[in-house]
Amino acid sequence: MCGIVAYVGPKDAAPILLEGLQRLEYRGYDSAGLAVVNGKTLKTRKVKGRVADLAAAMPARFKGGLGIGHTRWATHGVPSDLNAHPHVDADERIAVVHNGIIENAAELRRKLEADGVVFASETDTEVLAHLIARTADETSSLEDAVRLALKSVVGTYGIAVVDAQRPGEVVVARNGSPIVLGIGEKEMFAASDVAALIRYTRQVVHLEDGELAVLKADGFHTFTSDAMETAKEPFTVDWEAGHYDTGGYEHYLLKEISEQPETVARTLSGRVDDRFHIAHLGGLNMDARETRSFRRVKIIGCGSAYYSGQIGAQLIEELARIPADAEPASEFRYRSPVVEPDTLYVAISQSGETYDTLAAVQELKRKGGRVIGIVNAVGSAIAREVDGGVYLHAGPEVSVASTKAFTSTAVAFALLALHLGRVRDLSPADGRRICEGLRRLPDQIEQILKLDEQIKALAQSYANAPGMMFVGRVRGYPVAREGAQKLKEISYVHAEAYPASELKHGPLALISPELPTVAIVPDDELLDKNLTTLGEIRARSGRILMIGHRSAEQADDCIVIPKNEVELDPILLTIPLQLFAYHAAVALARDVDKPRNLAKSVTVE
Numbered sequence: 362m363c364g365i366v367a368y369v370g371p372k373d374a375a376p377i378l379l380e381g382l383q384r385l386e387y388r389g390y391d392s393a394g395l396a397v398v399n400g401k402t403l404k405t406r407k408v409k410g411r412v413a414d415l416a417a418a419m420p421a422r423f424k425g426g427l428g429i430g431h432t433r434w435a436t437h438g439v440p441s442d443l444n445a446h447p448h449v450d451a452d453e454r455i456a457v458v459h460n461g462i463i464e465n466a467a468e469l470r471r472k473l474e475a476d477g478v479v480f481a482s483e484t485d486t487e488v489l490a491h492l493i494a495r496t497a498d499e500t501s502s503l504e505d506a507v508r509l510a511l512k513s514v515v516g517t518y519g520i521a522v523v524d525a526q527r528p529g530e531v532v533v534a535r536n537g538s539p540i541v542l543g544i545g546e547k548e549m550f551a552a553s554d555v556a557a558l559i560r561y562t563r564q565v566v567h568l569e570d571g572e573l574a575v576l577k578a579d580g581f582h583t584f585t586s587d588a589m590e591t592a593k594e595p596f597t598v599d600w601e602a603g604h605y606d607t608g609g610y611e612h613y614l615l616k617e618i619s620e621q622p623e624t625v626a627r628t629l630s631g632r633v634d635d636r637f638h639i640a641h642l643g644g645l646n647m648d649a650r651e652t653r654s655f656r657r658v659k660i661i662g663c664g665s666a667y668y669s670g671q672i673g674a675q676l677i678e679e680l681a682r683i684p685a686d687a688e689p690a691s692e693f694r695y696r697s698p699v700v701e702p703d704t705l706y707v708a709i710s711q712s713g714e715t716y717d718t719l720a721a722v723q724e725l726k727r728k729g730g731r732v733i734g735i736v737n738a739v740g741s742a743i744a745r746e747v748d749g750g751v752y753l754h755a756g757p758e759v760s761v762a763s764t765k766a767f768t769s770t771a772v773a774f775a776l777l778a779l780h781l782g783r784v785r786d787l788s789p790a791d792g793r794r795i796c797e798g799l800r801r802l803p804d805q806i807e808q809i810l811k812l813d814e815q816i817k818a819l820a821q822s823y824a825n826a827p828g829m830m831f832v833g834r835v836r837g838y839p840v841a842r843e844g845a846q847k848l849k850e851i852s853y854v855h856a857e858a859y860p861a862s863e864l865k866h867g868p869l870a871l872i873s874p875e876l877p878t879v880a881i882v883p884d885d886e887l888l889d890k891n892l893t894t895l896g897e898i899r900a901r902s903g904r905i906l907m908i909g910h911r912s913a914e915q916a917d918d919c920i921v922i923p924k925n926e927v928e929l930d931p932i933l934l935t936i937p938l939q940l941f942a943y944h945a946a947v948a949l950a951r952d953v954d955k956p957r958n959l960a961k962s963v964t965v966e
């Protein structure tokens with residue numbers, strides 16, 4: 362949600378900032394801007410639109426070895442040139458870029474206006490520029506000016522600040538919105554996401570909430586809001602610059618869908634024990650006795666992460682026979698949840714930065730809950746906050762819609778369910794069945810990807826429907842939810858998911874030749890029940906696309922995929938739905954990787 366990048370060093374900042382912003386554009390893309398300091402002059406350029414529009418608007422000469430840049434996802438004020446970041450004070454001395462929301466912006470603005478400050482934008486961020494400028498006059502350093510100004514600010518922020526009067530340094534601060542420092546050779550970087558840094562350095566340092574840093578070409582130091590120095594250990598990021606390219610695919614989304622045989626293999630790598638038919642999940646930091654002690658599992662995450670959590674809850678109940686359920690973290694955190702000592706809490710997040718999920722984890726920890734994470738981004742805020750967990754190793758996910766991380770999360774849940782099951786009553790024979798099933802997944806995904814042409818033709822023939830219904834029963838229901846989510850977010854076709862069993866309790870009234878249904882019909886013990894539902898839809902002249910392991914006369918079209926163990930089938934059933942949504946979105950000429958109104962990593966409330 363919005364992207365920040367900052368540079369200080371011997372090179373010209375602008376090209377580095379533009380390159381970084383391009384890498385971050387998936388986090389927000391309604392306007393972009395940058396500011397550089399040359400000598401003691403501050404120059405800014407900002408535009409409504411994409412980073413490419415900013416690049417096109419850059420003057421030929423925009424020199425300066427210190428700078429900050431931003432790509433925006435609007436919260437306060439419409440997308441416009443004026444509301445784009447950086448924001449500056451009246452003397453154009455201080456420039457600020459900001460991710461997050463300043464909750465007391467209106468009050469601060471009133472006070473500043475009463476003192477004669479004239480605002481140029483409608484944003485909450487601009488108050489920061491004016492506040493810091495005022496404090497800068499009274500303090501001997503920019504770091505103190507920023508630190509003291511932030512004392513009157515309530516809200517969340519990741520910020521980067523430069524001062525034309527103090528060239529050679531940039532100050533960054535974090536409170537609820539990520540900031541990561543990149544350490545180069547006689548140059549320093551900062552960004553809201555390692556994606557912007559990876560082309561220049563793999564040595565990074567994550568700031569914690571309440572921490573600030575001063576970056577100069579020859580190094581950095583970090584400190585708290587009370588000016589106490591903090592010690593930081595850099596760590597090496599193992600994602601490579603190539604992970605952030607489309608790799609010859611037309612879209613990141615298609616690339617990420619196609620990567621799934623390898624990404625699932627990486628999630629499984631070293632974790633399936635064929636000798637004892639168990640899962641090795643060393644990152645949980647739990648011995649067998651503790652693993653046995655939980656009487657319930659509660660899973661939290663947002664959006665697609667939550668749907669993968671629903672698949673996880675089903676897997677845990679089936680394989681470990683522990684009551685498990687999933688809930689949106691965005692709801693959980695607001696309802697003063699009852700936190701039980703014998704419940705294992707599992708937080709899911711691809712980015713590891715989703716604010717609602719992070720806040721839910723923090724609430725759980727305040728109440729003494731035992732929280733583990735299933736996270737993709739190594740070293741991210743949620744990964745640092747939890748007591749242990751499972752990394753997905755799916756590599757960076759750039760397209761806004763989640764695909765490979767969704768699948769890898771479901772796979773990680775299968776491993777967790779196996780682990781929890783085998784210290785309880787899951788027999789070695791069943792453990793072996795699941796281990797073998799897990800090992801078959803990468804090849805089976807490969808086979809599903811080969812259905813691309815068939816799925817593309819089907820997507821093209823359904824894409825113009827005014828809406829679509831997705832139905833599934835028990836294991837199939839979270840799959841239906843994720844299928845509807847993918848379709849609506851990237852194609853903007855209205856899509857609704859229902860448990861197949863609930864159709865007759867109301868939504869059947871919607872069924873007509875104009876509203877097609879995608880039905881998830883695995884070959885499991887509920888097959889006959891599902892086929893009966895298809896019959897009911899057909900009797901109302903509803904068109905049906907069935908996803909399953911065989912064709913059925915009740916359906917107009919069928920996508921037949923390889924079968925695994927019934928418990929693991931939901932992992933595979935989602936893949937054709939990803940391709941279906943992708944091709945529908947392409948057929949409708951949507952901006953597949955950057956759907957309207959959305960952004961990757963929702964780091965605001």
Ligand code: F6R
Pocket residue numbers: 662663664665666667709710711712713714715718761762763764846847850962963
């Ligand atoms: C949907 C999608 C979102 C995310 C959600 C959580 O395709 O990408 O629904 O799943 O915003 O994001 P993470 O997993 O980063 O916490």
